[in-house]
Amino acid sequence: MLGDMPAVSATPVIEFRDVSYRVGGTQVLSGFNLQVQSGEIVVLLGRSGSGKTTSLKLVNRLLTPSSGEVRVKGVSNAEVDLIRLRRGIGYVIQDVGLFPHFTIERNIGLVPKIEGWPQERIRVRLRELLQMVGLTPEIASRYPHQLSGGQRQRVGVARALAADPEIVLMDEPFGALDPLTRDELQREFLLLQQRLHKTVLFVTHDLREALRLGSRVALMETGRLVTVLAPEEFLRSTDSLASAYVRAFGGDLESAANRGTS
Amino acid sequence: MNVFRFILQNHDQVIELTLEHLRLVGFSTLFAMLIGIPLGILIAHRPRFNKPVLASANIIQTIPSLALFGFLLPVPWLGDRADRLAILALTLYALLPIIRNTYTGIRGVDPAVMEAGRGMGLTESQLLFQVELPLAVSVILSGVRVAVVISVGLATIAAAIGAGGLGEFIFRGLAMVDDRVILAGAIPAALMALVADFSVGWLERRLQPQ
Secondary structure: OHHHOOOOOOOOOEEEEEEEEEEOOEEEEEEEEEEEOOOOEEEEEOOOOOOHHHHHHHHOOOOOOOEEEEEEOOEEHHHOOHHHHHHOEEEEEOOOOOOOOOOHHHHHHHHHHHOOOOHHHHHHHHHHHHHHOOOOHHHHHOOHHHOOHHHHHHHHHHHHHOOOOOEEEEEOOOOOOOHHHHHHHHHHHHHHHHHHOOEEEEEEOOHHHHHHHOOEEEEEEOOEEEEEEOHHHHHHOOOHHHHHHHHHHOOOHHHHHHHOOO | OHHHHHHHHOHHHHHHHHHHHHHHHHHHHHHHHHHHHHHHHHHHHOHHHHHHHHHHHHHHHHOOHHHHHHHHOOOHHHHHOHHHHHHHHHHHHHHHHHHHHHHHHHHOOOHHHHHHHHHOOOOHHHHHHHHHHHHHHHHHHHHHHHHHHHHHHHHHHHHHHOOOOOHHHHHHHHHHOOHHHHHHHHHHHHHHHHHHHHHHHHHHHHHOOO
């Protein structure tokens, strides 16, 4: 069992060190500290405006901290070449953001192509990725507008995984899907993670999703980290905000926390 | 009809003036695209240049064309040859629709697409050439189409400063009070505008992203 636990001395894959972010006169994030270990899924949970999306964008430098630093694999991300940094981090967003003028094949293969992979390797990788996210190979020649919302987000995940990044950032990736499709994608995402062991930072406002997917849940409120808890601990937490969440989402959360891939 | 007989009898001259007209419109549209598209890209990315650039292009558009041709006449190298001057003036007039549509087209690209592209590590120039321009191309072309149609009409006035083109017939016809001569200039010019409108429109639809 010890093998499953991240060693305490290991360098965190993502680390926020006293990070603050201000824009205009607004303090969006203050004194944020968090470590994400290799292979974990850390879920940032909070309501709109709590700073969770901001935290995510600080990792791949879509935003730059006002103070403090974000370290990726032990190095401050400000010191890494911006393009190299981003190509090494998968990024999945709620609106997916597929390139509407590219086929699915080109969408998924874009970064590998820019990285100079030979065509045959890209083709093999494309087949592998489509299968991984549960899509049929015929879909490769279609355009994004010909796909359903669930299929588009599967492509979004495949595209993020294309160049096999160690880190994946996910910003409410399943938020816009109908409940049935969301449930399906959550389950498949966990199955995928059991094989791939990516280091994932995942943003959601849905407690049920957080408990199901997270190795740990980081609760945020008005730009501050309130607490970081394992899903089972979260349900028993005496923290007032955590228990407010549990009350708001009502019963049967135990099963969400234990449900995982079932 | 008298007009057509006149055109047939003078077909050499009609063809010559049509080619001159095409040359004025062609060069000025080309220059306006070479200047206007980069300017449109600039103001789409750097909003603080937005107002000054669009305002300047707007002001140029408000200058009466005959006055603009006249103003440019004393400019040294330009004034030496009327066609240079006409091309410059037509270029200036064509700028506004091209700049504005380039700006609109690029700003119209879905922000989620841009964010995803940026997040996956595309450089700014990869974003521009692989994402923004292909998605904006049909909007940009519809600006070019407007510019061409305006230019075909405006170029007839260039004959007033001796730059040639189909305006020659129109001015001559006005002086002679002969409708046939006016129409010998006006009909080919109108046809040219229609053909340009249709062909750029066709290109626009062909290049429309899925």
